[in-house]
Amino acid sequence: MDQDQTRRVGHGWRMTGTLAAALLAAAGLLQVAGQAQAQAQPKLKIGLMLPYTGTYAALGNSITNAFKLAIEENAGKVGGREIEYFVVDDESDPAKAPDNANKLVKRDNVDVLVGSVHSGVALAMAKVARDNNTLLIDPNAGANELTGALCAPNIFRTSFSNSQPGIAMGQVMAEQKKKTAVTLTWNYAAGTESVDGFKEAFEAGGGKVIKEMALPFPQVEFQPYLTEIAALKPDVVYVFFAGGGAVKFVKDYAAAGLGKTIPLVGAGFLTDGTLEAQGDAAQGLLTTLHYGDGLNNPKNNAFRAAYMKAYKTEPDVYAVQGYDAAQLLIAGMNAVKGDTAKRAELVKAMETAKLDSPRGPFALTRSHNPIQDIYLRKVEGKENKVIGVAVKNLTDPPRGCKL
Amino acid sequence: MDLYSFLIQLLNGIQYGLLLFLVASGLTLIFGIMGIINLAHGSFYMVGAYMAFSLAALTGSLFVAVVLGSVLCVLLGIALEWALFSRLYQRDHLEQVLLTYGLILVFEELRSLIVGNDVHSVAVPDLFNWSIPLTDTLSYPVYRLFMSAVCIVLAVLLYLLIARTRLGMMIRAGASNREMVQALGINIKLVYRLVFALGVALAAFAGMIAAPVSSVYPGMGTGVLIICFVVVVIGGIGSIWGALFASLLIGLADTFGQVLLPEAAGVIVYVLMAVILLWRPEGLFRRV
Numbered sequence: 232m233d234q235d236q237t238r239r240v241g242h243g244w245r246m247t248g249t250l251a252a253a254l255l256a257a258a259g260l261l262q263v264a265g266q267a268q269a270q271a272q273p274k275l276k277i278g279l280m281l282p283y284t285g286t287y288a289a290l291g292n293s294i295t296n297a298f299k300l301a302i303e304e305n306a307g308k309v310g311g312r313e314i315e316y317f318v319v320d321d322e323s324d325p326a327k328a329p330d331n332a333n334k335l336v337k338r339d340n341v342d343v344l345v346g347s348v349h350s351g352v353a354l355a356m357a358k359v360a361r362d363n364n365t366l367l368i369d370p371n372a373g374a375n376e377l378t379g380a381l382c383a384p385n386i387f388r389t390s391f392s393n394s395q396p397g398i399a400m401g402q403v404m405a406e407q408k409k410k411t412a413v414t415l416t417w418n419y420a421a422g423t424e425s426v427d428g429f430k431e432a433f434e435a436g437g438g439k440v441i442k443e444m445a446l447p448f449p450q451v452e453f454q455p456y457l458t459e460i461a462a463l464k465p466d467v468v469y470v471f472f473a474g475g476g477a478v479k480f481v482k483d484y485a486a487a488g489l490g491k492t493i494p495l496v497g498a499g500f501l502t503d504g505t506l507e508a509q510g511d512a513a514q515g516l517l518t519t520l521h522y523g524d525g526l527n528n529p530k531n532n533a534f535r536a537a538y539m540k541a542y543k544t545e546p547d548v549y550a551v552q553g554y555d556a557a558q559l560l561i562a563g564m565n566a567v568k569g570d571t572a573k574r575a576e577l578v579k580a581m582e583t584a585k586l587d588s589p590r591g592p593f594a595l596t597r598s599h600n601p602i603q604d605i606y607l608r609k610v611e612g613k614e615n616k617v618i619g620v621a622v623k624n625l626t627d628p629p630r631g632c633k634l
Numbered sequence: 635m636d637l638y639s640f641l642i643q644l645l646n647g648i649q650y651g652l653l654l655f656l657v658a659s660g661l662t663l664i665f666g667i668m669g670i671i672n673l674a675h676g677s678f679y680m681v682g683a684y685m686a687f688s689l690a691a692l693t694g695s696l697f698v699a700v701v702l703g704s705v706l707c708v709l710l711g712i713a714l715e716w717a718l719f720s721r722l723y724q725r726d727h728l729e730q731v732l733l734t735y736g737l738i739l740v741f742e743e744l745r746s747l748i749v750g751n752d753v754h755s756v757a758v759p760d761l762f763n764w765s766i767p768l769t770d771t772l773s774y775p776v777y778r779l780f781m782s783a784v785c786i787v788l789a790v791l792l793y794l795l796i797a798r799t800r801l802g803m804m805i806r807a808g809a810s811n812r813e814m815v816q817a818l819g820i821n822i823k824l825v826y827r828l829v830f831a832l833g834v835a836l837a838a839f840a841g842m843i844a845a846p847v848s849s850v851y852p853g854m855g856t857g858v859l860i861i862c863f864v865v866v867v868i869g870g871i872g873s874i875w876g877a878l879f880a881s882l883l884i885g886l887a888d889t890f891g892q893v894l895l896p897e898a899a900g901v902i903v904y905v906l907m908a909v910i911l912l913w914r915p916e917g918l919f920r921r922v
Contacts, residue, residue, distance in 0.1 A: 284742070286853045289751040418900070446892060447900035449857060451848065454646040454778075455889045461772035462639050475851030478753050482849065488765055488773035508755035508849055 272569055274315040277560075278341035280331055280356060281370075283320040286474060287348045289504070291320075294370045294553030296542050298345065301557030304537065309557075310564025317341055325351030332359035342571050343368065345556055348549075350374035350393075350420055357381050366577075370556040371549060375424050378600035380631030384578050387599045389555040389586075391521050392627040393421050396498035397428025399519040399605035399621035400469060404429075404496065405436020409466040412438055415456055416471040418445035425471040425498050428627075433469075441465055451479045457487045468493055473500035478508045485512035499523070499608060499615065504547055506613050516610045521601070522548040522590045523608040523617035531589040546589075555588045562586065598629035635893070642768060643889055649778055651885020652785035653844065655878050657858050658865040659792060660836030663829055665863070666872040667796070667809050670719065670830075671730045674737035675862055676855030678834045682707060682841025684745060687754050687850045696759045700842045707838035711831030719830055720823065723812070742852070751852050756845040781843055788836075793874045805829055809872065864907050870917025879918060 279298070281291035295318075302314060317339045319331050328351070335341045336359055343366040347353045353372030360367035360383070367386045369377055373393040377386065404412065412433055416422030422445065430440045442463055444456055460468055468489075472480045477500065484495055490512070499520025502513050534554060538546040546554075559581055566580030567573040585594050593603040607621040635643070657679060664672045682703060689699035718737075722730050757763075758777045765773035796802040807815045808822045816822050848854065865884060869876030884903050891902035898905075910918065 284746065286751075286851070288746065288852070444896060446896075451857070452650050452888070454650065455643055455892045458639060458642050458646060458772060459893060461769060464771060475753050475849055475854060478755060478849040478851070479847075482755065483847075486765060486773075486775040486777075488767065489771060492771045505753050508753045510755060510757075 272312050275309050275312040275343070275564070275569065275571075276315050276317060276339060276341040277309075278317045278319065278335035278339060278344045278346075280319045280321050280328075280335060280344060280346035280352075282323040282348050282352075283318075285323050287323045290348045290371065290549045293547055293549040294348070294556070297538060297546060297550035297553035298370070298557045300538060300541055301554045301561070303541075305557075305561050309561050310567060310569030312564070312569040321347050321349070321352050323347075323349040323352060325349065325355055328352040328355035329359060332356045336360075336363045336365050342366065343560060345370060345560075347372055350377075353377060354381070357383070357386055360386055364574075366571075368556045368559060370552045373424070374420055375627070375630070378596070378598040378627070378632065379629055382598040382629065382632035382634050384634065385574075387559060387581060387595070389559055389601065390552040391603070392600050393424035394428030394431075394627050395521070395603075395605055395625055396500075396519040397425040397430075397469070397471070398432040398627070399607070399625060400496055400498070400517075401429040401432025401434075401438075402436060403517075403519065403607055403621045404467050404469070405433050405438050409433075409438055411441045411465040412467045412469055413442045413444065413460055413463055413465040414440055414469045415444045415446075415460075417448040417450075417476065419448045421473075422448075422471040426469065429469045438466075449476060451476050453480055453483045454487075457483060457489060460493065461487070461489060465493060468495050470495065470497045470501060472497070473503075474505070477501045478505045481505075481509045481516070482512045499548070502608075502610050502615055506610065506615070513610045514612075518608050518610075518615065519605050519621045520548060520608060520615070521603045521605055522551050523606045524614040525616050526590070526606075528589075528591060530587050531591075534589040548590075551589045555586055555590075558586050558588070559584055596626055596629055597634050598632040599634075600627055600629065602626045638769070642772070643893055644886070645774070647886035647889035648882060649782050649885070650889055651882035652782045654861060654865055654885055655789060655881035656781070656785045656840040656843065657837070658862040658877055658881060659788060659874075660833040660838075660840065661862045661866050662792075662869070662872070662874060662877045663836065664833035666866050666869075666877070667805060668723075668826060668829055668833075669809065670722065671727050671734065672833075673731060673734040673859065674741065675833075675837050676857070676859035677738050677741035678707070678837035678855075679841040679858055680745065680855035681710070681741060682838030683756075683845040683848070683850045683854060684749055684841075685838065686842035686845040687756050688749070690756055696756065696842075696846065700839065703842050704835050704839055707835040708831045710838075711834030712827055714834065715827045715830040720827070723826070738855070741855070745852065753849060753851040755849045758846040775847075777846060781847070784843055789874065789878045796874055801825070801828075861903070864903060868907055868910050868917055870914075870919035873917070873919035876917055876919030 279295055281294055282288055283291050317335055321331055344360055345368050346356055348371045350372040353369050354374055357377055364385055369388040371390045373391055375392050375394055378388050378392060414426045416426050484490055496517045499518040502516055502518050506513055535546055562584035563577045563581035567577045582595055591604055593601045596602055602624050604623050605621045605625050606617045607619045608615040609618045661675045664670055685703035686699050689702050690696045693699055762777040762780050765775050767773040804820055804825050808825055812822055865877055865880045869880035887902055887906050892899045
C-alpha cells in the first residue's frame with residue numbers, strides 16, 4: 232500500500248515535470264517563431280508543375296535545373312524572400328492538369344505557378360491561374376492562345392509562341408526566292424500553328440504553299456507523305472516535328488533520297504536534342520529558333536559555364552527558358568520588395584522587364600510573349616550552329632488578346 | 635494520282651502492313667492463342683528496341699545484337715511467366731489488365747533509370763544501307779524491303795509451328811481445353827511457358843528489327859500497342875493468317891487513307907475495324 236502510494240506520488244511528480252518542460256518548450260517555440268516573423272517575410276511558395284516522367288521528362292528536368300540555378304545565383308532569394316518549392320510531375324497529361332494545378336493553388340497556396348512543357352497542360356494551368364488570379368509563368372508551352380485569346384495580366388511566357396519559328400523560316404525562304412513549298416506536321420496545335428506561321432510569312436514574301444499535309448499525332452509512318460513530296464517536287468519542304476518523330480522523319484527523308492533534291496527546313500525542334508540520333512541524315516539542315524549553339528555573348532557564356540558546373544551537362548534551349556522564367560520572377564519581385572500583395576506593381580514590373588537572357592536580351596509584348604531574335608541555324612556535326620539572325624525582334628501578333 | 639505513284643503507294647502500304655504484322659505476331663500468340671490480355675506487349679517491343687540499341691553499341695553488329703537480344707528476351711519471357719503470368723490463367727481478364735498495365739509503368743521507369751530519356755538511333759547494317767532509285771526524286775531504302783522479307787518468313791514459320799507441329803497441336807488443344815490436355819498427360823504449364831516466352835521474344839524481335847527505321851525513344855511501346863490489338867481482333871483471334879491479312883489490310887487502308895482522305899486519316903483504321911466487326915464479329919479468319 233505504501234509502496235503503491237509512493238509510486239503514485241512519484242508518477243504525479245514526473246507528470247508535472249514533463250508538463251512543465253513541454254510548456255516551457257512550447258513557449259520557447261512561440262518566441263522563436265515570433266522572432267522569425269519579425270525578421271523576415273514568410274517563404275515565397277513556388278509551384279513547379281512540369282513533366283518529370285514520360286516523353287518530355289528531359290525537358291522538365293532542364294527547366295527545373297536552370298530555374299533553380301537562376302535563384303541560387305540570386306543568393307537563393309526572390310525579392311528578399313526565401314523560397315519553398317512545391318514540385319508536381321504533370322506527366323504531360325492534360326486530363327490530370329486541372330487537378331494538379333488546383334492542388335498547388337488551393338492546397339499548397341503557392342504564390343506563383345511555373346509550367347509547363349505540353350501545351351494542353353499549360354492551357355489547363357492558364358484556366359486555373361485565371362480563375363484564382365494566381366501568377367503563372369510558362370517556361371515552354373508554345374500554344375498561341377496563351378498569349379493570344381487567353382492572355383491575362385497574371386500569365387507570362389518566357390519561351391516562344393508556336394508561330395514564331397514558322398514566321399521566321401517563311402521569311403527566310405521567301406528571301407531565298409523559293410517559289411513553292413509543301414508543309415508537313417502532326418495534326419495538333421503546335422504543328423498547325425507553326426505551319427500557319429510559315430505559310431503566312433512565306434506567302435507574304437511571294438511564295439506559295441502548294442500542299443499542306445498533316446498526320447495524326449503521334450504516327451511516324453512517313454512513307455506515303457514522302458512519296459507525295461517526291462511527286463509534287465516543291466522548292467522547299469517545311470515541317471514541324473520533335474523528339475522521336477523528328478529523328479525518324481529526318482532519317483526517312485534522307486533514306487528516300489529527297490535530301491539531295493528538295494531542301495528540308497523546319498522549326499528548331501526538328502534538330503534540337505536529336506542530333507546524336509539523326510547523325511549524318513541531319514547534316515546541313517536549316518532550322519529557326521530563339522536559341523542555338525555558338526551564340527557568343529557574355530551572358531550565354533556565363534550561363535553555360537555555371538550550368539555545366541552545377542549539373543555536369545550542357546544546357547539546352549529548355550534550360551534557357553527555365554532560367555529566364557526565374558529571371559522574370561526575380562525582376563518582378565525585386566520591384567515590390569517581395570510583397571506579392573502589390574499585384575498591379577508586380578505585373579507592371581514583369582511586363583516592362585528587360586531580361587538579359589542567354590539567348591540575347593528580350594522584352595515582352597503587351598500580351599506577355601517574348602519579343603526576340605529568331606536565329607537561323609545550320610546543323611554542323613552535333614551542333615545547331617547559329618549562322619545568322621532570321622528575323623530581328625520578332626513580335627508574334629497577339630491575336631484576340633484584349634490587354 | 636498516276637499509275638506510277640499508285641504503285642509506289644501500294645508498295646508503301648504493303649511494307650507498312652508487313653511491319654505491323656511483325657509487331658503484332660507476338661500478340662497473336664499471347665492474346666490470340668493463350669487468351670491473355672497483354673497490355674505490356676508494347677513494352678516488350680520497346681525492350682527489344684532498347685536492347686538492339688545497347689547491344690549493337692556493345693557488340694558493333696546489329697545481327698549479333700538481334701541474336702543475343704532474342705535469347706535474353708526468351709529468358710525474360712520465361713521469368714515473367716513463371717513469376718507473374720502463370721498465376722493469371724484462371725483469373726478474370728480485369729486482373730490481367732491490371733497486371734500488364736502495371737508492367738507498362740515498371741518497364742517505362744526501368745528504361746528511364748537504365749538508359750535515360752534521350753532519343754537514340756540504331757545504325758542500319760552496312761549490307762542494307764543503300765536505296766533503290768524509283769523516280770528522279772524518290773528512292774526506296776533496301777532495309778525496308780529486308781524487313782518485309784523477314785516478316786514473310788516469320789509468318790510462314792509461325793503458321794507451320796502452330797498448324798503443323800506437335801507443339802502447335804498441344805498449344806491449340808491447351809487453348810481450347812486446358813484440363814483435358816492435362817489429363818492426357820501433357821505438361822501444359824511448360825507448353826504455356828514456352829508460348830509466352832516466344833510471344834515476348836517476337837515482340838522484342840520486332841522492336842530490334844524495326845529499331846534502325848523507327849529510332850529508339852521513350853513511350854515508343856504505347857504507340858504500337860493499340861494498332862496491334864486492332865490487327866489481332868480484325869484478323870480473328872488466334873489466326874496467324876488472319877493477323878497477316880489484317881496487317882496488310884490496315885497498312886493499305888492507312889497509306890491510301892492518308893493520301894486520298896487526309897482529313898480522316900486518324901480514324902480510317904478504326905472505322906474499318908468497326909465495319910469488319912459488325913459484319914464478322916469473330917474477325918475475318920477463324921481459329922486455325
